[in-house]
Amino acid sequence: MMIMKQHLIFTLSFLLLFFLHCSRILAQAPAQAPAPSGPTNVTKILEKSGQFTIFIRLLKATQVTNQLLGQLNNTNNGMTIFAPTDNAFSSLKSGTLNSLNDEQQVELVQFHIVPMYLSTSQFQTVSNPLRTQAGDSGDGKFPLNITSSGNTVNITTGLTNTSVSGTIYTDGQLAVYQVDQVLQPLQIFAPRPPAPAPAPAKSKKKKAAAVADSPDDNTPTENSKAVSLITMQNVVLFGISAIVITLSL
Ligand SMILES: *[C@@H]1O[C@H](CO)[C@@H](O)[C@H](O)[C@H]1NC(C)=O
Ligand SMILES: *[C@@H]1O[C@H](CO)[C@@H](O)[C@H](O)[C@H]1NC(C)=O
Ligand SMILES: *[C@@H]1O[C@H](CO)[C@@H](O)[C@H](O)[C@H]1NC(C)=O
Ligand SMILES: *[C@@H]1O[C@H](CO)[C@@H](O)[C@H](O)[C@H]1NC(C)=O
């Protein structure tokens, strides 16, 4: 009887060790899932440089970041972004940004984006006016002209004259250049005779809701799986330990 009891204790202890070993391997599995590699993250690129906080805020507030993600994932032409520095924004007449309605803010941001990859050497051969994300340049509302010679790349909108002052990022598909002035499109900033009151601004709430609706990653599901695994483990371990203790008494 005594020998049988010892044998049982030994077997159960072995099972316990074996179970501990297996469950540790199981518990490690979720952490090893590889991170998905998506399209280039423009926000991240701009954040790294540290001097584009206002432009980043505008990109997010206008939802243009989301457009960029989709377009960068889905284009053969690539994309060029002229990113104005924080200094560029603070040298605007104060209250300028706040005076724009939602639609104008979107247009202003889109005016800084050309739906085509342009390397510095390609600036010498672009045909003016360039088409930007803000719309067709042909109707004269959003003209953007670029002239280049040597290392100088001049940009003019009809209201703003500036030049490219640095390359932030380039990978053959996306190019991000620094500009030290906000590119002001004629359509928004041209001095005009007093016009009828602008259309009421569209609700920002609707946009925010759209963001909130975007599907989250499945972390919660994975967490609950891990929790139930641990719970199960504990129940089984408790059971086996109880038997071992009872038998050894
Ligand atoms: C891009 O990077 C920013 C900052 O690092 C991060 O907050 C954001 O979630 C990223 N977006 C995507 C789609 O990965
Ligand atoms: C990128 O494009 C592929 C194929 O068109 C699509 O399956 C995927 O969901 C897209 N990813 C993002 C982040 O838009
Ligand atoms: C760029 O602008 C500067 C200053 O306005 C001017 O001197 C230069 O000639 C321009 N270069 C080109 C290529 O347009
Ligand atoms: C841009 O270039 C086009 C074509 O050369 C020209 O007709 C137009 O006047 C230019 N606009 C500005 C603002 O320089």
Ligand SMILES: *[C@@H]1O[C@H](CO)[C@@H](O)[C@H](O)[C@H]1NC(C)=O
């Ligand atoms: C921009 O440059 C053009 C041509 O060089 C000039 O006619 C115009 O006055 C300049 N505009 C500003 C705002 O400096």
